[in-house]
Amino acid sequence: MSRAGSSEMPPPQPAPDSHSKPYWEHLARGELAIQRCQACREWQFPVLEFCRRCGGALGYEKLCGEGTIYSYLVQHHNVAPGFDALRPYAIALVTPDEAAHVRLAARIVEAAPDEVRIGQRVRVEIVDLAGGDYKLPVFALLADGASSDAVQGGDPPG
Numbered sequence: 760m761s762r763a764g765s766s767e768m769p770p771p772q773p774a775p776d777s778h779s780k781p782y783w784e785h786l787a788r789g790e791l792a793i794q795r796c797q798a799c800r801e802w803q804f805p806v807l808e809f810c811r812r813c814g815g816a817l818g819y820e821k822l823c824g825e826g827t828i829y830s831y832l833v834q835h836h837n838v839a840p841g842f843d844a845l846r847p848y849a850i851a852l853v854t855p856d857e858a859a860h861v862r863l864a865a866r867i868v869e870a871a872p873d874e875v876r877i878g879q880r881v882r883v884e885i886v887d888l889a890g891g892d893y894k895l896p897v898f899a900l901l902a903d904g905a906s907s908d909a910v911q912g913g914d915p916p917g
């Protein structure tokens with residue numbers, strides 16, 4: 760396998776445990792799935808052992824892959840090997856359409872950082888993580904027309 764820029768150190772690799780392994784297995788198949796309580800149907804992220812609302816058993820279910828930017832930052836400094844050449848880039852907290860209380864942190868692709876806005880609509884893309892066999896979710900901005908009714912600001916905590 761050849762890769763441009765291979766002189767750069769590869770990024771850190773995930774270290775799945777039994778609870779997070781299905782998350783990475785879904786990504787390997789090109790699917791974004793997170794935990795959902797099989798009793799009360801609450802979505803859960805990050806990975807937990809049991810439902811934080813009712814203590815029920817968790818399973819993995821697919822998300823549609825679209826969501827809204829809740830917040831974001833622009834990464835100017837090199838904080839992890841493997842992403843140096845991409846700087847500056849935006850990392851967003853994305854609220855998936857199915858789960859208003861969930862925030863997925865991921866890089867924004869195919870857009871300059873100054874094009875990124877809170878409330879913008881995004882769609883997931885699943886890309887290879889250099890240095891191994893894992894895949895990662897990233898988000899691309901959807902056309903402005905799709906975000907005309909986006910709500911600014913977030914939900915109150917809790």
Ligand SMILES: [Zn+2]
Nearest residue numbers: 796799810813
């Ligand atoms: Zn539950």
